[in-house]
Amino acid sequence: MNRVSIKDIAHELGVSTATISLVLNGKDKDGRVGKEIAEKIRQKAREMNYEPNNLARGLRSGVSNTIGLIIADISNLFFANLAFHIQEQAEKLGYSVIITNTNESDLKMEKIINVLKNKSVDGFIIVPTEHGEPFIQNLVERNFPLVLVDRYFPKLKVSSVTVDNYNASKKAVRNLIERGCKKIGLIIYNNGLQHMLDRKKGYIDELESCGLYNPSLIKKVNYSFLLNDITIAIDGLLSIENQVDGIFFATNTLSMQGIKYLMNLNIKLHEELKVVCFDKSDAFDFMPVHIPYIQQPISEMGTDAVKLLVEQMKRQTNKITIKELQTSLIISD
Amino acid sequence: MNRVSIKDIAHELGVSTATISLVLNGKDKDGRVGKEIAEKIRQKAREMNYEPNNLARGLRSGVSNTIGLIIADISNLFFANLAFHIQEQAEKLGYSVIITNTNESDLKMEKIINVLKNKSVDGFIIVPTEHGEPFIQNLVERNFPLVLVDRYFPKLKVSSVTVDNYNASKKAVRNLIERGCKKIGLIIYNNGLQHMLDRKKGYIDELESCGLYNPSLIKKVNYSFLLNDITIAIDGLLSIENQVDGIFFATNTLSMQGIKYLMNLNIKLHEELKVVCFDKSDAFDFMPVHIPYIQQPISEMGTDAVKLLVEQMKRQTNKITIKELQTSLIISD
DNA sequence: CTGAAAGCGCTTACAG
DNA sequence: CTGAAAGCGCTTACAG
16 A cells, blocks of 8 residues: 655666656656666556656646636536536646535635645636635636636636627527517526626616516526525516516526426416526426527537636736627527 | 745744644644744734645645545436535535546546545545446555445445445336336346446346246346437337336436437326336426436435545544445325 | 754756 | 756654
């Protein structure tokens, strides 16, 4: 169980640790180390089952080749998929990924950042929590390589990869209008995250442009009381005074619970009520009718986030890149 | 951006680094360090925004207080939830969790283990891949703290937390029999993982005990060709020569795709065909009928795995604990 | 009660 | 082409 170190190999071979390090890191080209001795070292290392100690390497070189991914809710399939794509791309570029989960808690995000930034990680990709701005700000001030994804803080000078939430919303609402809806409700989280505000703005602007906007048709849901709030929101939209004929659900968790409740109420989708969702859910495949939804380019989001981060980590650039990807409205698959 | 080290504080305060370390690690009780100086150190550390370098600490002390969690498919909600519970429990016990995803690739699992075990991590919780036994074996030989979860290798002397898959299957099949099924099919993955074999065995034994077993009603699906294979499997079970009246889906991914296909075929669940699934899917809530399913105690699995691992890491024990948790058959929620 | 010093396992100028 | 040595930032016996 005693770990093999570079010193052990050096001792066995009667050669210096410096030479071993050079060879094992592939820096023995350009005539730095003799060919036979390099081969002997590689041979011996394999034989002795040598594995470099990443802590020592990181401590000395200041580089860990590891990306810290901080997501807000790992049990949300959107984020799970995003994590998957980020990992794939990172691996291609030679980086490992450490995934951590804040469960939407600002406190946890702060803790995780503090633990990881102390050299376990060369850079961060973060889906920030609602009140996490100061912690992000802190990383920015320290010049720590960082890319926000999915969510962003408009006031911070930091690279981000998001979708064009404003136009996604407009598209969704436009679809409902085209299908004949006159009274279109919005169900959205009541948090202050910018991407949520963008989605609301898109909804409002699109409706206003046709004179259909009515503020009382916006229903806000508290993330912590999703199951309860969603029924209240829907009941409100369907009530006598409102009687909406269309609903736009602004996130996938809202869609899931909302549609579930609509089915409980025996509302006939399409006929009695038209809906559009943000993100696809697996459950849609089990529905009697097709549910139109806004599709985010998850794979591209992940890939782009990694690319931007790697550029920063390699100090190829200090410039801030704000990437806004376009969504598609999927009517039926 | 220059990081503050213990030396900087020592310099500022005209005190030794040893004293700083003692105080900052809370080892200044039992009269080791004077009260005023301890307070001054804590004060200064806060003031200077000191953050310990985890690499240096880990390198010196040999302890990282971090658990490496290796799961097989992060986009599978079962594993995502498991990861969530593991993280919660670990945090309670003072450990951080690094989540990594093998995407069912043995090669990736090997790589991840090699990267993490070199001191980034004090112990592993692993959902192993199909042919990952040798890599697990290797960790066992090195006495590396380790707990397998969900899946296990019966030949290896290693702690594990799984469910009683055999009896879970029996329960599922028993339910179909009690509901009047005479020809019960099984749809299962064709891999050699023991938990999968256990599920198959339970199915076979339960049917044999009532003289209903028919080997040709077992249909195997290749994980990589899920979408294609599942249609073939179901077509086979529904064909003239078989005409099953019940199907047991042995995993949640099989259930999802299988039921989706059954709906495409316009099969009336319950009336024309009865099914039982392993694990619940969110989609069940959207189905016109209730789908009975085997419920695994995910939270307990996660909690127990962490507890077993922590015992090992603290060297409180060297004994192997094989924990097999019971499942419940949920008829309707 | 406190400090000087060794050492964890590497990498990297530097000297030759 | 190769080695001796410093040093990354800590922790931990040891000495006093």
